[in-house]
Amino acid sequence: MRAFFGLSSDYMEKIYEQFFYLKSVANWSMVELYNLPIGLREWFVKRTIKQKEAEKEEMEKSIRKRSGSPHSTMPINHRPY
Numbered sequence: 001m002r003a004f005f006g007l008s009s010d011y012m013e014k015i016y017e018q019f020f021y022l023k024s025v026a027n028w029s030m031v032e033l034y035n036l037p038i039g040l041r042e043w044f045v046k047r048t049i050k051q052k053e054a055e056k057e058e059m060e061k062s063i064r065k066r067s068g069s070p071h072s073t074m075p076i077n078h079r080p081y
Contacts, residue, residue, distance in 0.1 A: 018041060018042070018045050019033045021045060021048070022041070022044060022045060022048065025052065026048050
């Protein structure tokens with residue numbers, strides 16, 4: 001049941017997901033997140049996702065480029081070092 005005033009639980013879940021993402025991936029503080037205007041916070045989430053995807057692609061390209069090396073047969077996140 002939703003009260004007449006206030007934010008819906010779905011909306012709050014979206015905000016908490018944004019907070020969690022920016023806090024865990026980009027190391028933002030809770031004070032920064034709470035004080036950031038909504039539109040700007042949403043832009044930072046989208047831009048951070050775009051950056052992380054670009055970094056992942058570059059990492060994959062680098063791994064494919066080194067595929068001739070005997071040390072590159074194991075994915076980078078599974079290497080013991």
